[in-house]
Amino acid sequence: MAIQKKLRAILTDEGVLIKSQSHHMFSKHGQLRNGDSLSLLSCLSCLDDGALSSDGGSFNEDDSLELLPFNTTIPFNRILNAKYVNTSSTGLDSSKLSPDPFQHENASSSSENDEGENRSLSNDKSQQVQPTASNLHPSSTKHQWDSKTTKIDASADASRDGSPMLGMKDNQHLIDLTFAVPKGHDVVPQKLRLLIDHVSKKTRTNSKGQSVTFGVVEEILEKSYENSKRNRSILVIINPHGGKGTAKTLFLTKARPILIESGCKIEIAYTKYARHAIDIAKDLDISKYDTIACASGDGIPYEVINGLYRRPDRVEAFNKLAVTQLPCGSGNAMSISCHWTNNPSYAALCLVKSIETRIDLMCCSQPSYMNEWPRLSFLSQTYGVIAESDINTEFIRWMGPIRFNLGVAFNIFQGKKYPCEVFVKYAAKSKKELKVHFLENKDKNTGCLTFEPNLHPNSSSDLVSKNNNNTKNELSPNFLTEDNFRLRYPMTEPVPSDWEKMDSDLTDNLTIFYTGKMPYIAKDTKFFPAALPADGTIDLVITDARIPVTKMTPILLSLDKGSHVLEPEVVHSKIVAYKIIPKVKTGLFSVDGEKFPLEPLQVEIMPMLCKTLLRNGRYIDTEFETM
Numbered sequence: 001m002a003i004q005k006k007l008r009a010i011l012t013d014e015g016v017l018i019k020s021q022s023h024h025m026f027s028k029h030g031q032l033r034n035g036d037s038l039s040l041l042s043c044l045s046c047l048d049d050g051a052l053s054s055d056g057g058s059f060n061e062d063d064s065l066e067l068l069p070f071n072t073t074i075p076f077n078r079i080l081n082a083k084y085v086n087t088s089s090t091g092l093d094s095s096k097l098s099p100d101p102f103q104h105e106n107a108s109s110s111s112e113n114d115e116g117e118n119r120s121l122s123n124d125k126s127q128q129v130q131p132t133a134s135n136l137h138p139s140s141t142k143h144q145w146d147s148k149t150t151k152i153d154a155s156a157d158a159s160r161d162g163s164p165m166l167g168m169k170d171n172q173h174l175i176d177l178t179f180a181v182p183k184g185h186d187v188v189p190q191k192l193r194l195l196i197d198h199v200s201k202k203t204r205t206n207s208k209g210q211s212v213t214f215g216v217v218e219e220i221l222e223k224s225y226e227n228s229k230r231n232r233s234i235l236v237i238i239n240p241h242g243g244k245g246t247a248k249t250l251f252l253t254k255a256r257p258i259l260i261e262s263g264c265k266i267e268i269a270y271t272k273y274a275r276h277a278i279d280i281a282k283d284l285d286i287s288k289y290d291t292i293a294c295a296s297g298d299g300i301p302y303e304v305i306n307g308l309y310r311r312p313d314r315v316e317a318f319n320k321l322a323v324t325q326l327p328c329g330s331g332n333a334m335s336i337s338c339h340w341t342n343n344p345s346y347a348a349l350c351l352v353k354s355i356e357t358r359i360d361l362m363c364c365s366q367p368s369y370m371n372e373w374p375r376l377s378f379l380s381q382t383y384g385v386i387a388e389s390d391i392n393t394e395f396i397r398w399m400g401p402i403r404f405n406l407g408v409a410f411n412i413f414q415g416k417k418y419p420c421e422v423f424v425k426y427a428a429k430s431k432k433e434l435k436v437h438f439l440e441n442k443d444k445n446t447g448c449l450t451f452e453p454n455l456h457p458n459s460s461s462d463l464v465s466k467n468n469n470n471t472k473n474e475l476s477p478n479f480l481t482e483d484n485f486r487l488r489y490p491m492t493e494p495v496p497s498d499w500e501k502m503d504s505d506l507t508d509n510l511t512i513f514y515t516g517k518m519p520y521i522a523k524d525t526k527f528f529p530a531a532l533p534a535d536g537t538i539d540l541v542i543t544d545a546r547i548p549v550t551k552m553t554p555i556l557l558s559l560d561k562g563s564h565v566l567e568p569e570v571v572h573s574k575i576v577a578y579k580i581i582p583k584v585k586t587g588l589f590s591v592d593g594e595k596f597p598l599e600p601l602q603v604e605i606m607p608m609l610c611k612t613l614l615r616n617g618r619y620i621d622t623e624f625e626t627m
């Protein structure tokens, strides 16, 4: 009968293992051949490789790998959703089920048009209601099947425990599985109807204190979202001008499908003027969301963080909301550092699978605005040749990231210097101390909120590294209090006695002053390879204009590898606060890529102020320890 010809599968520690009854289930190119409608399962084999390239690229995007005709595993870290197929209450005989495993699929039915108005994009009901511990109980059998629209209502569907239909054994369950597959340079949702042979051994305690065995869907979803939060409520802020005007299309075509299929609830706000995201964050109803995703460059997350900071209820806002980026701008340092990718579809997959983590911010004060609002910075502050190059090459914006490198090289080879005074409170002054600090802190996962030790030691899940020595984190969801926002070193007070004044022989000849919190400042620019999410320090890099061009050239050329910090001519320290007083008459600071006035600037670390989403609960691996 028809059901015997369906794809059959079992659960393993790694994922859903597709078994075939027929040796001819897959063609050479991964197409199903058993008479069912064909589904191209290209590159399921490379799904096993969840590793993103450490250079800030994306996952293994090679879809030309040999296909696995049998025993193909869909890893849990690529599974977006699972639902029971409801057959018993439909009047349908299982033998009459469509042979096409996709015919009854209910793709996201959000019917929004593509206009640039702010509007709700809540996905349809089937996406909002997910199988949960409470609605998966087998006794609940409220089934709905709209045969006209062939939609499966998840609320009904999820209420069922996959009880066997005609021709199925007790331990068999018919489910619809949605998972992410590579396609070209992206990852896209794919759906498959599977007959799963499974008897769950997992139990949970229900609201009455009884021990209840997991349903297979519940077990799949639990393993697929281990350590991460399911069904996020996301406010997506799109800068329609971001990424040379491509941000909106990038989000809608690449990121949104992954979010929708994962059961996220989405609303979109478009920025209508410069700095609009500050106002959006300042005024939004924080009870409606748990995540703000900036489909933009790094400018919008900067604005969102500063908008939240200006709220009277900022403690609640920073306790509740995670701020993340879907890389749709020209500078996407946050996504490269946090999601380990510059690709919006892979970043969306990382978003739904990530670990909520508290990261440090930096609080910036300058005379012209410190009495109003100090500015929070999540990425970097720079003065000197890079600040000038980044901002002053805006006129060649159309060139994309390369404009940054051209500007830097141009000014460096002109031998420009930017005299200043710098006062620093060190955490690790020498390169040796810095390395010790890095090694001591890199596996601590200090800010992880949802981290738990790997429940499945044999699992290949990449959510949790097997060889780290993490323990369950004790951070409370209401970790922050107003005290966390208090400045330890107000600019109005004299420089504290435990700060050191840097040698003026160096600072009078300074070319680059760069402080940062994330490893990548742009694609292929690993400027702060020792940066850690929540180690309570800022990384400082300084260069001297007297470095000969013959030595400066290799330093600049090693920015992609991050090994520039090892060069003896480059100052590299970890600090908790600093004050820089420029001595030049014209110029600027750049804070998170934004233009700031040429005035004394004082910055201090704000430990774990911002909740964000990190793949594996950590920044992209910079390989600093092996440099």
Ligand SMILES: Nc1ncnc2c1ncn2[C@@H]1O[C@H](COP(=O)(O)OP(=O)(O)OP(=O)(O)O)[C@@H](O)[C@H]1O
Pocket: 239, 240, 241, 242, 243, 244, 271, 272, 273, 274, 275, 276, 295, 296, 297, 298, 299, 300, 303, 328, 329, 330, 331, 332, 593
């Ligand atoms: N509708 C708008 N009109 C004009 N400016 C806008 C608008 N929306 C946002 N902006 C501004 O655009 C700037 C850059 O935003 P974003 O970082 O998203 O883009 P980007 O493509 O990465 O640009 P950049 O090259 O500056 O990094 C921000 O300063 C923001 O205030």
